[in-house]
Amino acid sequence: MESKDTPYASAGPQHAYMPSQPYRRVSGRMHASLVVVGAVVLLLFLGLSWQGSRLVRDAIESDAMSVFEKEVDTIQRALQTGLEDHVQVLYSLRGLFLASAQVDAEEWDAFVQGLDIIRRFPGMAFVAYAERVPASKRSLFEEQHRIFPPEERDEYMVMTVVTARDRDLALLGWDVSAEYGASFQRVRDAGELSSVGRMEHGDYLFALPVYRQGEATDSVRERRSAHQGFIVLGLRPSLFLSSQVILHPESVTTLAVSLLDEREALLYEQSIPQGFRCQDILHPLQRSTFLHTAGLVWILRICAPSSFGLTDAQVKFPLLLFLGGAGFSLLVFTVFYLIVNSRIRALRLAARMTSELGKFQLAVRHASNHIVITDPDGVILYANPASERLTGYSREEMLGQTPKLWGKQMPPEFYQRFWKRIKEDRLPFDGEILNRRKDGVPYDALIHVSPILGHEQKLFGFVGIEEDITSRKQLERARSEFVSLASHQLRTPLTAMRLTMDTLLSGALGALTGNQEALLQRAKEYGVHMAETIFTMLTISHVEAGKVTVQHSAVDICVLLRELEREYGNEIRRKEQQYTVECPPNTVLQTDAKLLREVFANLLSNATKYTPDRGSIRTTIREEDGHLRIDVSDTGYGIPAHQQDRVFHKFFRGENIMKRSTDGTGLGLYLVASLTTLLGGYASFQSQENVGTTFSLFLPLTPSSHGSNPRSGEDHPHR
Amino acid sequence: MAATPAAGKTILIAEDEDFIANLYKVNLEKHGVRVLTVGDGNEAIAAIDSAQPDLVLLDLLMPDVDGFQVLDHIRKKQYAFPVVILTNLSQEIDKQKCEELGAKDFFVKSDLSVEELWERICGYL
Structure with missing residues (x-):
């Protein structure tokens, strides 16, 4: 229904189409911007989840780091202690030589066994005593021992007793001064336990000088004259490392422990699982530290994956956290998108319906047929301009009134039937009706009234359409009257003819000859036929007129x-x-x-x-x-x-x-x-x-x- | 002609065409009935009121007062005799109107022979 102050003229066709376009544009633009906002929020959420998961990962990894550090410290301490212990054993062995000037193999073996060296010092490859033999005493010495290498030297440091883990090691008679002379002399002069070098097959040599009992050893000169020999220790890095760092293959830990010399050349490496190498993994935890004793410096390098010491759950937690966050944000985004989408669809539908309603209103307003909409009691709520033209009443006069204003021309039974059909039966009514214009002139109309039904047949009102058929009715009446008159005019002479022939044939006016009767009979038949033809034509005329x-x-x-x-x-x-x-x-x-x-x-x-x-x-x-x-x-x-x-x-x-x-x-x-x-x-x-x-x-x-x-x-x- | 049960009964024919009215009269009188003819509605009403016929054969289109008015008169006077319409109008609407006004039957003149007409109206006498 339009408001009263809107003139019809203002509602041009453009008005009907105008609303739809901006609505659609607005909703389209809104749609796009909302989706962008949604996507930004989604990305933000994803970023937050990532950041959160990283924080958690960092916290967990710093945990792992401290566990690792502790582990490294433990290992380093154990190795350092082990190394010192190994070397310190030389002092114990020197005690044997302090007690007796000459030590034979039997005595040595008994002493070494007493110290349980082989078992207690697993890194040890051998221990030996190298006796100083001056060149002047070589020949005498060689009566009991051999010397190799056999070249002539100023003095010899020849191993006279040896206890080796590896029995194949042929060390007896070996003159260490041939190869390591300078180092050994330094040890003799310093009077202290010291590392003296590395053997070809990898064992590290340590030496402790032994001086003759009772002689002064306060100065280098005195120590040189009192020097008797060396206690020599061969330390094998592989044995040492593997004995000191015990890695359990069944443990969940992944760890690599490497021992390097001071030039960082790898001496020995032990890892779990077998073959684990730090180079092969990303972001390893790694730490290098030193082992040192008696002038020896080793580099201890320990390496572990960043998940060191973490449980499986701890390792996976940050990823799970991120995935959870991402999943949640996707869920939120999806819900948001669905809500926005359905809202936008609703808006579009509303826009379309508004536009269609506009078009519909326009169509109704410009319809050539009279259209009125009433409430269930027939009170007029809307009347289109055509209804003003047909009834002669203005819209203002019609609104609030009922169509009785221009009706009431039909017998009461007609209206009873009409109302029963549309209001009680809720069915559309079609029919012809006689109405009267405001100026009193009657007009014929074809009416169609439909109830407007809502949910569960609830009656909202009626739509009534009237079509002016006055001129058509006039034409019909004229045609009907013409047909009626024409047939009457044809029939009257026909009647006279038929009656005449009937009368003659009946013999009432005298007997007829055979020929006369036959002729009259034929004439009568033609008359009957003509009557039939007129009847047929009239019937067709009626059928065609829909009457x-x-x-x-x-x-x-x-x-x-x-x-x-x-x-x-x-x-x-x-x-x-x-x-x-x-x-x-x-x-x-x-x-x-x-x-x-x-x-x-x-x-x-x-x-x-x-x-x-x-x-x-x-x-x-x-x-x-x-x-x-x-x-x-x-x-x-x-x-x-x-x-x-x-x-x-x-x-x-x-x-x-x-x-x-x-x-x-x-x-x-x-x-x-x-x-x-x-x-x-x-x-x-x-x-x-x-x-x-x-x-x-x-x-x-x-x-x-x-x-x-x-x-x-x-x-x-x-x- | 053999005497029929209708013999002696009076039939009033209201028909503006004298020629046709007379032919009906001649042919019906053979059956022993008395036939009066009148040429318009006024005469018909007068004859009905004075002669009290046993049956009226009524045309519809007549000068001055037409058959519908005659029917209306008969109905108002509550005469008991039957009225049979004999016309050359055949519109359904005319037929209905006659029925409403109390006519017993409705025949199209040109479609009936006199014998057929007699057969049909016999029963009303």
């Missing part, structure tokens, strides 16, 4: 056919035709008796007319597909094949028939088809020239509402 009312009643088809048989009996007998009817008893149909009779009459009349003498005509009746099928078959002239598509056309006449007789109007079958349609059925036929024709009628077993013609119905006002 034939179908009045249903129970019609016994068999009875109807028997009546017709009596009517056409004379003609049938005259042509000596055989006529049979096969009608199942009590074939009763709800139909219009008069119209159906007309249909049958035409079919029977045609059948006798176009069947030669002594031919046969047969009528059969049966049910078929919800219809009653009535066949009228003859053994007549038939219809030429090339004309068969025009059989039900107006003025159709078969070529073969026209050669035989000029009788016939070509209206009968047209009327049959028209009336059958009016009865809700249809007609068809099968024909073969010179064999016969069968016309079939199919009439609905239950009359449909289409069978009645609303335009010619009882709503028509009599004036």
Whole structure:
């Protein structure tokens, strides 16, 4: 409904389309920006999850780092202690030489075994005593020992007793001064335990000088003169490391411990799992520290993956945290997107409906038909401009009133029926009505009123449409009056002629000769035929004007056919035709008796007319597909094949028939088809020239509402 | 002509065409009935009121007072005799109107022979 102060003129077509476009644009723009916002929020959430997971990872890794550091310290301490212990054993062995100037192999072995050196110092490859032999005493010494390498030297440091882990190691008689002379001399001069070098096969040599008992050793000179020999220790890095750092293969820890010399050359490496190398992993935890004793420096390098000491759960936690965060943000984004999307769709729908409503309103406003919308009591809520033109009342006058303003011209029963249908039955009403304009001039209108029904058939009001059919009705009336008058004018002389001939034939005016009677009889037949033609033409005129009312009643088809048989009996007998009817008893149909009779009459009349003498005509009746099928078959002239598509056309006449007789109007079958349609059925036929024709009628077993013609119905006002 | 049960009954024919009225009179009188003819509605009303016929054959289109008005008069006077419409109007609307006004039957003149007409009205006598 538009507001009263809006003039119709202002609502041009552009107004109807304007709203939709900005709405769509706005919602489109809004859609895009909301999705961008959603995406930014999503990214932000993802970033936060990543950051959070990193923080957690860092915390966990710093935990891992401290565990690692502690582990490294532990290992370093253990190794350092082990190394010192190994070296310190030399002091114990020197004690043997302090007790007795000469130590033989037996004594040595007993002492070494007493110290349990092999077992207690697993890194030790061998311990030995190297005796100083001056060049002057070589020959004497060689009576009991061998010396190698055998070259002449100023003095010799020859191993005289050896305890080796590896019995293959042939050390007895080895003169260490040949290779390590300078280092050993430094040790002799310093008087202290010291590392002296590394052997070819990798063992590190340590030496502790032994001085003769009772001699002063305070100065280098004194120490040189008191020097007796060295206690020598061979320390094997691999044995040392593997014995000191015990890695359990079943432990979850991944760790690599490497021992390097002071030049960082790898001496030995031990790892778990076997073959684990720090170079192979990303971001390893790694630490280098030193082991040192008696002038020896080793680098201890320990390496572990960043997950060192962490449980599986701890390792996976940051990733899980990130994935959880990402999943959650995706979920939030999806929910957000769905909500936004559905809201936008709702907005679009609303925009579209607004636009359609606008178009609809425009259509209603500009409709040429009068359209009013009322509430359930008929109070007018809306009236379009056409209704102002038709009724003569302004919109202001109509609003708040009911259509009685221009109605009340029909009998009260009409309005009772009208209201019952639209308000009680809630069905649309169609009909013709007589109304009166504001200036008092009556007009005919075709009305269509529909109830507006909501949910559960709730009645909101009515939409009424009126179409002015005054001029059409006037035309119809004129035509009807003309047809009526014309037929009357034709019939009156025909009546006079027929009565004259009847009177003459009755012999009331005197006896007739045979010829006179025959001629009169023919004239009378022509009169009958003319009367039939006039009747047919009138009927067609009525059908075409839509003025034939179908009045249903129970019609016994068999009875109807028997009546017709009596009517056409004379003609049938005259042509000596055989006529049979096969009608199942009590074939009763709800139909219009008069119209159906007309249909049958035409079919029977045609059948006798176009069947030669002594031919046969047969009528059969049966049910078929919800219809009653009535066949009228003859053994007549038939219809030429090339004309068969025009059989039900107006003025159709078969070529073969026209050669035989000029009788016939070509209206009968047209009327049959028209009336059958009016009865809700249809007609068809099968024909073969010179064999016969069968016309079939199919009439609905239950009359449909289409069978009645609303335009010619009882709503028509009599004036 | 054999005497029929209708013999002696009076039939009033209201028909503006004298020629046609007379032909009906000639042919019906053969059956032993008495036939009066009048040429318009006024005469018909007068004849009905004075002669009290046993049956009226009434045309619809007549000068001055038409058949509908005659029917209306008969209905108002509550005459008991049957009225049969004999006209050349055949519109459904006319037929309905006659039925509403109390006519017993409705025949189209040109479609009936005199014999057929007699057969149909016999029953009303």
